[in-house]
Amino acid sequence: MSVSPETVSVLETEVESAALSSHDRVVLQAREPQRSDAVPQVADDAGALLQQLVTAERAVRDPAVAGRELAFMGHLQQLVYRQLIERPDLRDQVFAAIPPDLRGAADLNIAASADLYLFGPRRVKELPAWRIVTAAPMNDLLRYYREAEAEFGVPWYYLAAINLVETRMGRIRGESYAGAQGPMQFMPKTWDMYGEGDINDTHDAILAAGRYLSAAGAPEKLEKAIWMYNHDNEYVDAVMKYAEVMRADPSAFRGYYGWQVYFVMANGTLLLPVGWSKD
Numbered sequence: 001m002s003v004s005p006e007t008v009s010v011l012e013t014e015v016e017s018a019a020l021s022s023h024d025r026v027v028l029q030a031r032e033p034q035r036s037d038a039v040p041q042v043a044d045d046a047g048a049l050l051q052q053l054v055t056a057e058r059a060v061r062d063p064a065v066a067g068r069e070l071a072f073m074g075h076l077q078q079l080v081y082r083q084l085i086e087r088p089d090l091r092d093q094v095f096a097a098i099p100p101d102l103r104g105a106a107d108l109n110i111a112a113s114a115d116l117y118l119f120g121p122r123r124v125k126e127l128p129a130w131r132i133v134t135a136a137p138m139n140d141l142l143r144y145y146r147e148a149e150a151e152f153g154v155p156w157y158y159l160a161a162i163n164l165v166e167t168r169m170g171r172i173r174g175e176s177y178a179g180a181q182g183p184m185q186f187m188p189k190t191w192d193m194y195g196e197g198d199i200n201d202t203h204d205a206i207l208a209a210g211r212y213l214s215a216a217g218a219p220e221k222l223e224k225a226i227w228m229y230n231h232d233n234e235y236v237d238a239v240m241k242y243a244e245v246m247r248a249d250p251s252a253f254r255g256y257y258g259w260q261v262y263f264v265m266a267n268g269t270l271l272l273p274v275g276w277s278k279d
Contacts, residue, residue, distance in 0.1 A: 039271060040076035042083045046093040053080045053094065057102045060255030074258015081113045082262070082269075105245045105252060112241035116165065119234040123266045130174035130261075131277035136183075136202045138257050141169060144203050148210030154218045154225075157246035159209055160253055161239045162229065168261050170202050171274065184209040 043049040056077035059065045065073060084091050091110075098106050135141070141163070145156035163169050163184060170183035180187050184205040186195060194212040197204030209229075216225035226236045245252045261272040 038072070040072060040079055042076070042079045044083075044087070044090075046090045049080060049083060049090055050094045050097055052076060053084075053106065054099060054102065056080060056255070057105065060258070061249065061251045063251070070254060071258045074255045075260055077109075077255045078259040081109050084110055085113050085117050104248065108241040108245050112238040115234040115238035115241070117264075119232055119238065124264070125266050127263060127265070127270070127272075127278055128174065128177070129278050130172050130272065131279075132171050132261050132272045132274050133173050134274050135169040135171050135257065138254070141202070141206075141257070142253070144206040147203075148207050151207070152210035152214040152218075154210045154213045154222075155243070155247065157243045157250070157253070158213070158218070158222060158226070158239065159206055160246060160256070161242035162209060162226070163206065164242055164256050164259065165235065165239055168259055169257055170205075171261050173200065186212075 040052075043052055056073050059073035060070065060077060084094060095103075095106065095110075136144075141160070142156070145159045145163075148154060148159055149156045166172075166180075166185040167183050175181055176185060178187070181191075182199040182205045183202045186199055186205065186208060188199070190212065191199045191208065194215065195204065195208040199205060199208075213222070213225040213229065216228040218225040223236060223240060226239050227233075230236070242256065246256075261276075263270050263272055
């Protein structure tokens, strides 16, 4: 889809002002007690989707946005990018008008989301034997990542990106189809070599990930080390891109922390909320 420079200019002006009112509406939704677990409703036209993208990206970087409002905005951010993956007819028009200060992060987020869309299982007809739990507190996670960075030299944002891609910051509990376990998804034999403590403990798992990546060549050969962590090129590319967003702006972690567990099946994509269990 081609968009004229005049159209782009008008859209940029409109979205900057419209995002303010859009932000107010979403904040009201997020603050209503009965809506604390509400799933954001994603727009299906380019103009409104652009407003949502700008609103969410600005909100997750705003230190004044916290708690329920921040969680809602992170979830909205996640769903906007999913919509842009699934609706390529909207993508060009939206991306043509993203404000310049957000464009770099948006480019990386859409590319990483596309990687994971390709990486994920297809034609699956049965839900995994998981249970979905509340993620560890944000500040605890950041402390664990930085502890691993200090001990093993692996930048914290790579550990955060792996945690995000593997289990949505530890929300997924249960084995993967390959048999991996815990918040950082270790195979039991690999854990025996690099893990200390409990494979399902968030702190222990993050430190084990730092230990493993260091042994695999990080930080000097980070891309190779991440490939050793998971032998899939799309996986590696997604982790590298999410990490780059957080390297450039550490506050981006606040948005990723709010991303929820979605599972793609042959008949559609399902949200697995906190508390969900197959049993």
